[in-house]
Amino acid sequence: MPKFAQIASTINLALYAVVSCTGLMVSTASFAATSSNIERIEVTGSYIKRQDWESASPITVIDAAMINAQGFTSIEQILQQQPSMPGSALGASSNNGARGVAQVDLRGLGAKRTLVLLNGRRMVNSGSGADSSVDLNAIPLPMVARIEILKDGASAVYGSDAIAGVVNIITHSEYDGLQVDVTSGVSEQGDGQTQLLSAIYGVNSVRGNYSVGVVFADRTEVMQGDRDWYKPTDHNSSSIPSGTLNGMVQDDNGQWIKSPHIYNYADDVYFQTPNERRSVFASMNHTLDHGVVVNVDALYTNRRSNQQLSGQPARINLNVCDPFTRGDCVLLDDAMLAAGIGANALGQVQYLRRMSEVGPRIYSQDTDTWQLSAGLAGHIGWHRGLDWRIDYGFGKNQADTAVANSIHADWMAEAIYADQASWFSGEPLTEAMMDAVSFTERTRGGNEQQTLLATASGELVELSAGAIEFALGAEYRSESGYFYPDPIMIAGQGTAPRQAPTDGRYQVFSVFQELSVPFSEALNGQFALRLDDYSSFGLATTWKVGLTYQTTADLMLRAVASSGFRAPNVAELYGGNQGSFENLIDPWSDNTKPQQILVNRTADPDLKPENAKSYTLGLVYSPQYLDGLALTLDYWRVAVTDAVSRLDVQAGIHACYAGDINACTTFNITPAGDMDNITSRLTNVGLLETAGVDMNVTYRINAAGLEWTAANDTTYLMDFEQDNSEYAGTIDGSFGAYGRVRNHFTMTASAGNWGLWYLNRYLGPMSDLRKGNRVGSSMYHDISGTYRINEQAMLTLGVRNLSNTKPQRVSNGKDAGTVPEVYDTVGRTFYAGVSLRF
Numbered sequence: 001m002p003k004f005a006q007i008a009s010t011i012n013l014a015l016y017a018v019v020s021c022t023g024l025m026v027s028t029a030s031f032a033a034t035s036s037n038i039e040r041i042e043v044t045g046s047y048i049k050r051q052d053w054e055s056a057s058p059i060t061v062i063d064a065a066m067i068n069a070q071g072f073t074s075i076e077q078i079l080q081q082q083p084s085m086p087g088s089a090l091g092a093s094s095n096n097g098a099r100g101v102a103q104v105d106l107r108g109l110g111a112k113r114t115l116v117l118l119n120g121r122r123m124v125n126s127g128s129g130a131d132s133s134v135d136l137n138a139i140p141l142p143m144v145a146r147i148e149i150l151k152d153g154a155s156a157v158y159g160s161d162a163i164a165g166v167v168n169i170i171t172h173s174e175y176d177g178l179q180v181d182v183t184s185g186v187s188e189q190g191d192g193q194t195q196l197l198s199a200i201y202g203v204n205s206v207r208g209n210y211s212v213g214v215v216f217a218d219r220t221e222v223m224q225g226d227r228d229w230y231k232p233t234d235h236n237s238s239s240i241p242s243g244t245l246n247g248m249v250q251d252d253n254g255q256w257i258k259s260p261h262i263y264n265y266a267d268d269v270y271f272q273t274p275n276e277r278r279s280v281f282a283s284m285n286h287t288l289d290h291g292v293v294v295n296v297d298a299l300y301t302n303r304r305s306n307q308q309l310s311g312q313p314a315r316i317n318l319n320v321c322d323p324f325t326r327g328d329c330v331l332l333d334d335a336m337l338a339a340g341i342g343a344n345a346l347g348q349v350q351y352l353r354r355m356s357e358v359g360p361r362i363y364s365q366d367t368d369t370w371q372l373s374a375g376l377a378g379h380i381g382w383h384r385g386l387d388w389r390i391d392y393g394f395g396k397n398q399a400d401t402a403v404a405n406s407i408h409a410d411w412m413a414e415a416i417y418a419d420q421a422s423w424f425s426g427e428p429l430t431e432a433m434m435d436a437v438s439f440t441e442r443t444r445g446g447n448e449q450q451t452l453l454a455t456a457s458g459e460l461v462e463l464s465a466g467a468i469e470f471a472l473g474a475e476y477r478s479e480s481g482y483f484y485p486d487p488i489m490i491a492g493q494g495t496a497p498r499q500a501p502t503d504g505r506y507q508v509f510s511v512f513q514e515l516s517v518p519f520s521e522a523l524n525g526q527f528a529l530r531l532d533d534y535s536s537f538g539l540a541t542t543w544k545v546g547l548t549y550q551t552t553a554d555l556m557l558r559a560v561a562s563s564g565f566r567a568p569n570v571a572e573l574y575g576g577n578q579g580s581f582e583n584l585i586d587p588w589s590d591n592t593k594p595q596q597i598l599v600n601r602t603a604d605p606d607l608k609p610e611n612a613k614s615y616t617l618g619l620v621y622s623p624q625y626l627d628g629l630a631l632t633l634d635y636w637r638v639a640v641t642d643a644v645s646r647l648d649v650q651a652g653i654h655a656c657y658a659g660d661i662n663a664c665t666t667f668n669i670t671p672a673g674d675m676d677n678i679t680s681r682l683t684n685v686g687l688l689e690t691a692g693v694d695m696n697v698t699y700r701i702n703a704a705g706l707e708w709t710a711a712n713d714t715t716y717l718m719d720f721e722q723d724n725s726e727y728a729g730t731i732d733g734s735f736g737a738y739g740r741v742r743n744h745f746t747m748t749a750s751a752g753n754w755g756l757w758y759l760n761r762y763l764g765p766m767s768d769l770r771k772g773n774r775v776g777s778s779m780y781h782d783i784s785g786t787y788r789i790n791e792q793a794m795l796t797l798g799v800r801n802l803s804n805t806k807p808q809r810v811s812n813g814k815d816a817g818t819v820p821e822v823y824d825t826v827g828r829t830f831y832a833g834v835s836l837r838f
Contacts (some may be wrong), residue, residue: 037247042120045157046526047471048454048514050575051389056526056546056558057152058618058694060084060713064145064172066746069757069784071185071798073196073217074137074275076102078121079167083715083744084151084694088736092219093820095270099401100125100305100365102136106151106164106740107638107690108720113566113610115154115162118169118227118371119297122158122451122477126369129483130502131397136606138301138369138397140215140279142181142198146173151694153614153638155564156528156544159510161563163612163640171297173285175202175211178838183796185831188804192222192272196833201544208286208291208293215279221306222272224825229806236262239313242426242617243353246341256633257337265310266816267361269823275305292378296743299371304631307363311356314407314437314495317348318416328413330420342432346747351416357429358438360403367399384467389523391453400444405438407495408488412437417583425469445483445502447570452476457514465518472701473514480505481570497579497598504574504605506536507569512612522550528562536573540565540609556620572644572682573831580680584650586672587657599649600668600679607644608684614638617692629702637719643686647725649678690728691719703734706749713744732769733814737822739764753788757798763822770812780805780824784831796833804828 062078072078076091081609087108090098103111116123116134117756126135127144147169183196195218202211224230240263242249249259279301286294320343321329332341343349344402370508375391415436415652416423422433462468483502492498512530519525526546533539544562580600583594618634646667655663656671664671668679720728720738731737741764749756758781766775779792784798807816807823813822 044166045150046514047473048457048469048516056548056560057150060149062147071183073194073219074102075139075141079104082712083742088740088819088821092272093825095273095307099128103133104167109164109688113163115158115166119171120168121373121393123371124397125447125448128396128399130481131447132569137303139169139276142215143171143281144169146170146568152560152616153562153564155542156530156562160565160567163566174209175200176204180836183833185829187826188828209363210284212282217277219275221270224269224271224816225267237265239352239354241354241356245351245424247353248339248341256336263354268308268359269311270308271820277466278302292376295375297373299451301369303367305365309361311354312361312407312495313354313360314412315352315412316409318351320347320349327350328417347608355407358434362404364399365399369397371395384457386458388456394453395449401443402443406441407437408439408493409495410493443485447481450478463594465521469516486550496599499578500576502574503573504570508532508534524548534567537608551742554623558618560616562614566610568607568644570608571604571605577602597675600678602681604682608642610640610643630698632696637691639797640688642684643688644682645686646680646682647685648682687723689721691716706751708749710747715742729767730769731766731810733773733810733812733819737819739766755786757784768811775808778805778808792837794835798831800829801827
């Protein structure tokens with residue numbers, strides 16, 4: 001294929017150009033074969049194997065000891081505590097619209113702009129179908145050895161999605177014997193129980209390691225009404241169980257009056273959502289003859305999760321009978337007319353009823369995720385030695401989801417037409433009336449990914465300061481996704497707007513290169529170039545340049561500049577049209593107040609990729625005069641252009657009304673003001689820019705007979721701008737939390753068979769985005785201890801949120817007047833665990 005031949009030529013040209021620029025420093029040892037017994041490792045952010053972790057890009061590592069000490073049952077709970085994770089990523093506390101998924105959102109740029117890897121390889125997107133990010137629920141926590149967080153753009157190495165950075169989840173690979181772990185937790189209120197049970201068996205041999213494991217994890221609900229800080233007034237709604245007609249109800253005398261009632265819909269809502277997972281995984285590392293290593297990793301996870309909202313607020317537009325219309329219509333009597341209840345311009349009245357008698361809306365998901373990775377790796381003695389690897393990856397996710405106690409709009413309208421007196425009376429519904437209008441909404445969805453990756457790395461030539469190291473690779477990837485709504489929703493017969501199916505796929509072929517060039521003993525350069533060819537939009541080219549400069553034995557300076565991109569996903573390209581009722585002003589009407597207008601939200605198969613530029617400038621300081629102290633300080637900035645977003649519908653309406661024909665065409669509005677088919681299409685119009693400073697200080701010392709480690713991780717957010725609006729220092733239920741300061745402090749002390757661990761998390765004060773008032777700071781304290789009973793058994797005890805810190809109040813809070821993804825809504829929690837090895 002000529003296009004790929006051109007790509008290969010471009011990479012070769014870049015490779016030789018860098019070598020030529022450094023040719024004058026080649027030493028006489030350049031042509032002599034060299035070898036080293038020091039093991040080289042592949043660090044997140046590069047395919048070049050290194051002898052140490054030194055990198056121009058900042059990396060945070062969360063090891064197994066920290067993971068186990070916190071007593072969590074899922075990965076996202078650990079990641080969302082990190083200072084580099086603002087916003088409000090979905091997880092255990094996400095009830096409305098989350099569909100049970102757990103995500104990571106680095107820099108608050110959105111989960112779809114953070115790349116999640118499993119052992120350095122892509123993992124299939126997962127959730128309810130045609131998803132844009134990885135569901136972390138699919139990765140069982142006991143199999144995790146460490147988590148590496150690359151806080152820098154990495155598209156030039158990994159391709160799409162790595163705009164904000166990379167989260168690489170590394171699993172255990174050397175189990176020997178049987179390990180059984182049991183962890184259980186409960187809130188001080190006696191609810192929100194968690195359980196984690198795992199059994200892993202591994203065998204070591206002269207040829208390699210072979211292991212298999214099973215994991216069961218369970219999390220039970222916490223209801224909003226079961227917390228004393230919750231105020232019922234935070235959840236008032238005009239949609240009431242007795243129903244309203246054009247906003248009016250009958251009083252005790254049978255007169256129609258404006259409804260004085262409100263409904264508290266929070267008693268049926270979760271703070272912590274139930275989640276049950278079963279996982280089976282296996283791993284094999286087997287060495288063949290000639291040093292070729294076969295690696296196979298297989299993982300299967302089933303997730304069964306629930307969310308719950310109050311009864312459906314059913315909004316039904318009813319035809320009004322007139323002298324010429326009979327049958328499917330309601331008759332307005334004299335009392336109704338006298339109270340001002342009348343038909344609108346379409347000859348309709350609106351009946352609104354909270355269907356709490358039918359029951360709360362229970363969202364349930366039954367998802368299966370499979371992930372398989374199989375690879376061959378080896379070493380060739382050609383030239384200065386060449387490490388090679390070929391990997392095949394297959395991932396599949398499928399989900400059956402349901403919403404119990406949904407309401408069928410057509411059935412409800414027919415029931416009202418047949419017996420309007422019973423429906424308008426305000427009396428409770430009979431069993432027969434409820435059965436006649438309710439149903440269980442069922443949807444199906446899934447995702448599939450196949451990858452084939454080949455890489456080679458080694459040394460090119462020896463310079464006076466060391467060898468030029470390189471990596472070359474090619475990758476093929478296929479992505480597909482689908483989401484099939486319930487036929488009732490496809491037909492537009494539910495109380496929610498019509499939704500069409502989603503089904504699509506795309507492929508991408510990529511080639512890439514990396515170079516690590518020691519310009520001198522102190523100065524090292526790291527370069528990457530990648531070209532991706534997508535079937536959906538064409539070519540994307542990304543680059544990365546990193547420099548490290550060892551000024552003294554104590555101080556290293558580092559800088560990185562890179563470009564990045566995010567390819568539009570299946571849902572954005574091929575998503576089915578979906579209706580959305582939005583509060584908009586119709587300038588063609590006499591009504592100057594916002595009214596609910598149905599907007600048709602569409603995807604666009606012609607979307608282009610999002611583009612990004614990221615920059616990091618920092619230092620690493622490890623003074624020799626104070627052994628055990630290490631400090632990193634990094635300034636970072638990320639700017640995203642052509643972000644996939646939607647144009648402002650209200651602005652488009654006003655522009656069309658003012659005579660802008662292009663606006664009328666864009667939003668599918670007639671110049672006369674007909675908005676029956678108004679459309680909001682995804683397009684590349686969004687802008688995102690964020691910047692800040694990360695600082696980490698770690699100090700290790702032996703004192704008083706104990707081994708002490710203290711670590712402090714701080715992120716200061718200088719800027720977070722989206723579409724010309726500044727959000728740094730603010731919080732909002734819809735947008736998330738972008739506080740200026742987030743801090744994470746840990747201290748451990750250990751001696752012999754025991755260890756103590758302390759963590760505090762600090763969220764700085766913010767401004768309420770809607771009202772502008774100050775939202776105070778919060779600090780959470782966690783403690784835990786471990787005791788090794790003998791060689792086979794270890795006990796862990798701990799308390800999260802020791803001080804029982806209450807959530808901050810937010811005027812536009814997502815739930816209960818706060819943001820559960822940001823603040824702890826469960827309260828003080830106790831946990832205990834035991835680990836047995838045989």
